[in-house]
Each structure stands twice: as structure tokens, then as C-alpha cells.
Amino acid sequence: MTAHLLTGVRPYGEDAADILVIDGRIAAIGPEAAAQAPAEAERHAFDELIALPGLVDIHTHLREPGGESAETVYTGTRAAAVGGYTAVFAMANTNPVQDNAGVVEQVLRLGQDAGWVDVHPVGAVSQGLKGEQLSEMGAMAGSAAQVRVFSDDGRCVYDPVLMRRALEYVKSFDGVIAQHSQDPRLTEGSQMHEGAVSAELGLRGWPAVAEESIIARDVLLAEHVGSRLHVCHLSTSGSVDIIRWAKARGIDVTAEVTPHHLLLTDEMARSYSPLYKVNPPLRTAEDVEAVREALADGTIDVVGTDHAPHPLEDKDCEWQAGAFGMTGLETALPILIETMVSTGRMTWRDIARVMSTTPALIGRVRDQGQGLEVGAPANITVVDPTVRRTIDGASQWTHSTNTPYAGMELPGQVIATFLHGRPTVLAGAPVEKRDED
Numbered sequence: 001m002t003a004h005l006l007t008g009v010r011p012y013g014e015d016a017a018d019i020l021v022i023d024g025r026i027a028a029i030g031p032e033a034a035a036q037a038p039a040e041a042e043r044h045a046f047d048e049l050i051a052l053p054g055l056v057d058i059h060t061h062l063r064e065p066g067g068e069s070a071e072t073v074y075t076g077t078r079a080a081a082v083g084g085y086t087a088v089f090a091m092a093n094t095n096p097v098q099d100n101a102g103v104v105e106q107v108l109r110l111g112q113d114a115g116w117v118d119v120h121p122v123g124a125v126s127q128g129l130k131g132e133q134l135s136e137m138g139a140m141a142g143s144a145a146q147v148r149v150f151s152d153d154g155r156c157v158y159d160p161v162l163m164r165r166a167l168e169y170v171k172s173f174d175g176v177i178a179q180h181s182q183d184p185r186l187t188e189g190s191q192m193h194e195g196a197v198s199a200e201l202g203l204r205g206w207p208a209v210a211e212e213s214i215i216a217r218d219v220l221l222a223e224h225v226g227s228r229l230h231v232c233h234l235s236t237s238g239s240v241d242i243i244r245w246a247k248a249r250g251i252d253v254t255a256e257v258t259p260h261h262l263l264l265t266d267e268m269a270r271s272y273s274p275l276y277k278v279n280p281p282l283r284t285a286e287d288v289e290a291v292r293e294a295l296a297d298g299t300i301d302v303v304g305t306d307h308a309p310h311p312l313e314d315k316d317c318e319w320q321a322g323a324f325g326m327t328g329l330e331t332a333l334p335i336l337i338e339t340m341v342s343t344g345r346m347t348w349r350d351i352a353r354v355m356s357t358t359p360a361l362i363g364r365v366r367d368q369g370q371g372l373e374v375g376a377p378a379n380i381t382v383v384d385p386t387v388r389r390t391i392d393g394a395s396q397w398t399h400s401t402n403t404p405y406a407g408m409e410l411p412g413q414v415i416a417t418f419l420h421g422r423p424t425v426l427a428g429a430p431v432e433k434r435d436e437d
């Protein structure tokens, strides 16, 4: 038997209550926890700290296989644990692409061997992400990886016929298509959000309509075939309006926003630093306000990090040559505290909903996101919201350093993470898996 007693902690930021964990499950919460704790239980004093259900990232790039110079499953999932995550959905744009049962099972195994978080591989929609032929979605769904989320992320499923077929196909196993909504024709050579700043800087613009037109098409397709659509990294005020309309109409759509689109604007491009180059691009202050409001009112369902590590040479260069993407697993919760909790827009229960419960539901994962309740799997994140830290790319646990928050002071630090009852992070640092685990 393994047992942990978390004392003095505040579930969801509410009244302090001890939590007893036995053999991977929450055995008791409240006054009875200490009384029921076996003598050998490991004790953790977490007075004044906040407990949340383990975070679930619906959108992570782990890069392995093929992109190990940026990240491996090991380093990426270790960064996830340090960020408070207990599960991640690993995007399919690896090399080889996660478009068949063999590759998704390889990523699943790498995740299990690393042991930092549960890794749920995402399957590609199209073979080789080429947007032509459907991938072996059924085989991936039936594989050991039990894939339910399918995405060509990094690329848009542009062909409406292919998109329709994909939406139809995943219905048979309750899957979902996670779309990277970007019209490729309207964004050829685009470098940053199309607006006053791009005009001033002389960088090719990326119009909001390139995102919004695809989302509008896709919600109508999802309605037509009666299937489930997830919109990745929504970034504009117009996209929020379309999702609000679609939900009011009863369309089965969920939407995601990234931490960076909740905090940063296209003004950052004035630095010409590719650290701020991301897909979709950073938008205007009005868009930031719209996505904050939409996350608070439930129009946007979840926060996905879109953690996109890149090797230094792809970011330490001029803007035009830089790669799109920024790391995010270790800064997501601090940014949510900064933008949504400290501002009074969301409670800790709301944070648990958008960063744990709903992402697990969208991905049809049963042993995550269940909340801090007796009998639930003991996936628990313990956070100190009062600490303020200056972010420094070199001291993060991800293998890459392309964080846009370097030098920025952000609130909150994850002190501990428990994955199915086993600590993966203690005192803010990762804990290696022991043989007896």
C-alpha cells in the first residue's frame, strides 16, 4: 500500500481540508482524512496552498519522434508535470506523423516509460498531414492508445469534403476533430496579425477572416453531419461570435484558447523578436478582451497550451526566418492566475473546469479531470498563488527556451503534482520515478 496525507491544503481555494490518498485514489477529504491515515502514510504540509484536480492539456507538441532537438516525450512531459499537468494530448505533427496505430502506440509507450503524466496521442486526420487522404483513424481508435482526438494541427483540414468525411467517420467511436482553423490561401506568407501594427512594421498580415471563415464553415459542417468539432487556439473576437452563435444553435462544438492569446498582443511584434511569432498570431487588445470574456462566460470551453518548443536556431534569427510557436506548459497556470483569477473574472473552480474537467471530457478520458472527490483518481495539483517569479527560459524544464515570458514576473508556482497517487513534483521540482512505482 502507498499512502499520502496532504495537510492544511485548500481544495479549489476554499476551506482548508486534509486529503488522504491511498493506492492512487482519494480515500478521504476533511477531518476524517488524518484519522484514517495509515501510520506509514507520507505526510506533506501544504498549509495555505490551493489544491486543484491535475491539469489536462488538450493541445501539446511533444515533438518525438523526429523533433528531439526541440523536445522529447520525456522532457516535454516533465515540463508538463512541473506546470501542474497530469495528462497531455500530444499533437500529431511529428516525424513520422502520428497517422497510424504504430506511431501513436510508440508515443503512448514513451509516455508510460517517462511516467510524468498520462500521454494521449492525437491522431492525424489525413495521411502525412497532406490534407488528401484520411488517415487510419479507426485503427488508431482501436489501438492501445485509444485515440479519440484527431487533428492535422499545424495545418488546416482545408478540403471541405475531407473535413466532412472526417467528421462523419469519428462518430462511430465518439471521436472529435480538432481543427487548426487557418485558410491557407488567405495566409500565404503571413507573418503576424493583419492590422495597424503589421502595416507599420511592414510584415505581411494574417487577417482575422482567415480563421473566422474556416470556423464558420466547420460549425456548419459539424451541424450537417451531427458530429463533434473542437476548435483549436481560437484567437479573434469574430471567432468568439461564431462559436457563441453555433452553441446557441445547439451545434456540438467546443473551443480552446491559449494562455498567450489571453495575455499578449500584436504590439509585441514591434520587438521583431521571433519569440512572439506564433500560429495563430497574437491579436489586438480588443481580441484579448473578447477571449477573456468568452472563457469566463463559457463560450470558450478550455485552455490549451499549444506548447510548441523549437530549437534555438529557429528562434534566434530575424522575424521572417523564425518558426511559429512558443513553449507554454510551465507558464499556463501563472498566466491564468494573472489574467483570470487575480482580475476576479474566474474562481479556482472555474480554473479546474477549463484546465482539467472539460479537456478530459472532450478527449473522452475517464481517469482524469474528475475533481477532488472521495473515490476519484488522485490526480492533484498543489499551487502557491502568492509567489511571484521572474520567468527565465534557461531554467525551465522544457528542452527548448522559446518562452515569450522571459523576464516577465508572473504569479503562482506549482509546489506539488500527484499522478494517480504518486508525486511527480514536490517542492516545485520534478521527482524521478522510483523502481517500486
Ligand SMILES: NC(=O)N[C@@H](CC(=O)O)C(=O)O
Binding pocket: 061, 093, 153, 154, 155, 180, 277, 278, 279, 280, 306, 308, 309, 324, 325, 326
Ligand atoms: N502554434 C504554432 O505556432 N506552432 C505549432 C503548430 C500549431 O499549433 O499550429 C508547432 O507545431 O510548432
Ligand SMILES: [Zn+2]
Binding pocket: 153, 154, 155, 180, 232, 233, 279, 280
Ligand atoms: Zn495549430
Ligand SMILES: [Zn+2]
Binding pocket: 059, 061, 091, 153, 154, 306, 308
Ligand atoms: Zn498546436
